[in-house]
Amino acid sequence: MTTKTKASGAIRTDLIISLLLLVAAVALPFFIDSRYVLGQVVLALFYAIIASQWNLLFGFAGIFSLAQMAIYAFGGYVTAMICFYFGWNIWVALVPGALAAVIFSLIIGLACLRSTGVYVALLTLAITQTMYLLIVTDTECFTMVGSICRQFTGGAVGFARFGDLGTRALLKGQWLVGNYAIVATLFALTMIFTYAVVKSPIGLAFRALKDNPAYAVARGVNRFQAQLLVFGISAFFTGLAGGLYAAHFQAIGPGVLSMSQLMFIIAIVVVGGVGTFWGPLVGTVVLVGADELMREAGEFRTLGLGIIIALSIILMPKGLVGRLTDLARWLKRHSAAPEQAALKGKPAHAGE
Structure with a gap:
């Protein structure tokens, strides 16, 4: 697959996500x-x-x-x-x-x-x-x-x-x-x-x-x-x-201007995926949603958010969007593998 084809595919995916x-x-x-x-x-x-x-x-x-x-x-x-x-x-x-x-x-x-x-x-x-x-x-x-x-x-x-x-x-x-x-x-x-x-x-x-x-x-x-x-x-x-x-x-x-606000913004980007276009949005949904779910947890609310951030950094260094992108590529590669194997095993035409 050429770089141009990959780029057009990425733009098409971004457009579909935007419309949704x-x-x-x-x-x-x-x-x-x-x-x-x-x-x-x-x-x-x-x-x-x-x-x-x-x-x-x-x-x-x-x-x-x-x-x-x-x-x-x-x-x-x-x-x-x-x-x-x-x-x-x-x-x-x-x-x-x-x-x-x-x-x-x-x-x-x-x-x-x-x-x-x-x-x-x-x-x-x-x-x-x-x-x-x-x-x-x-x-x-x-x-x-x-x-x-x-x-x-x-x-x-x-x-x-x-x-x-x-x-x-x-x-x-x-x-x-x-x-x-x-x-x-x-x-x-x-x-x-x-x-x-x-x-x-x-x-x-x-x-x-x-x-x-x-x-x-x-x-x-x-x-x-x-x-x-x-x-x-x-x-x-x-x-x-x-x-x-x-x-x-x-x-x-x-x-x-509080430090907690700044740290929350940085955590959003880290959890979503640093350097990914959709990372900030995904990180916002996850952390704001988690923060709301733990609203009644009192002092454990901050601890819960800290655990989510720590696990994200350890298990998903590229963030959620990075991990989902890697998963999509893996699925695409493995779904295309049987087709490529079939093409390689197909006998050549007599006139070729």
């Missing part, structure tokens, strides 16, 4: 009566968006950044602050919030990407923790809202009641379905754009820098520029998701 997911996404609200469950699905979509962009950074480009939640929070905070201080409609503020996240990510990239490996991880983690500390220790009075003094960043309580997506006024009791449709649309657009990037020539450059940096540089790929580019690309959708998160919950606080 589209049908499932449209049908989902009709089968879920619980507002709580639908709310958890919306939250899971936010996790999947962040995870897909971290997977683009690390899984495809090899950049072990720990600033993903900082970029997510930055987009959310800028969106909330624009609405809170200037009274903008939240739909108008989403794009400036996402662009601010891109600028913030490029500044991080300029500071960190001349280093490699663990140094990038440590520097980006330091930036995330610094951002968290700056917010929670902000106690200076910036403006008075009635009789309440508000800090510039919202301080430890964050921002609330700065606007919503308009679905409450438009759809009344079905507003959560409207928010689900909006977040699901963002997830779909994120995945489509990510797929286009991964399959493009620049995506090949990203993978080359991850697999063999010296060879990629020798072939003319500018490592710093390419990594800065992927940093900016992933930041746009991450920041946009942060703004949409703030709009959906009508609040945002420093809790989004």
Whole structure:
């Protein structure tokens, strides 16, 4: 089988999976009566968006950044602050919030990407923790809202009641379905754009820098520029998701910068499959689902998630998607073996 045939087969498989997911996404609200469950699905979509962009950074480009939640929070905070201080409609503020996240990510990239490996991880983690500390220790009075003094960043309580997506006024009791449709649309657009990037020539450059940096540089790929580019690309959708998160919950606080949130995103990608396109989605379904099933387990909830992650790393180093891909290849190879054996044993035609 030629490389071109394999590539077309992979694209066809991805297209079929995409269509099935589209049908499932449209049908989902009709089968879920619980507002709580639908709310958890919306939250899971936010996790999947962040995870897909971290997977683009690390899984495809090899950049072990720990600033993903900082970029997510930055987009959310800028969106909330624009609405809170200037009274903008939240739909108008989403794009400036996402662009601010891109600028913030490029500044991080300029500071960190001349280093490699663990140094990038440590520097980006330091930036995330610094951002968290700056917010929670902000106690200076910036403006008075009635009789309440508000800090510039919202301080430890964050921002609330700065606007919503308009679905409450438009759809009344079905507003959560409207928010689900909006977040699901963002997830779909994120995945489509990510797929286009991964399959493009620049995506090949990203993978080359991850697999063999010296060879990629020798072939003319500018490592710093390419990594800065992927940093900016992933930041746009991450920041946009942060703004949409703030709009959906009508609040945002420093809790989004917690280490547990960051570790959960990384675990999603590891369980689903690092460097696989569908890995973040599969990992989100598994871990969010497991987390919900163990909701009543109390202190054993975290232990249960830890066991799932550990077993995944030990038994499935490539993640669930990687293991399923290997299984599909094995089945295809063994199903084709009898046909090949029959062809080899078939006598030649007399005229040949």
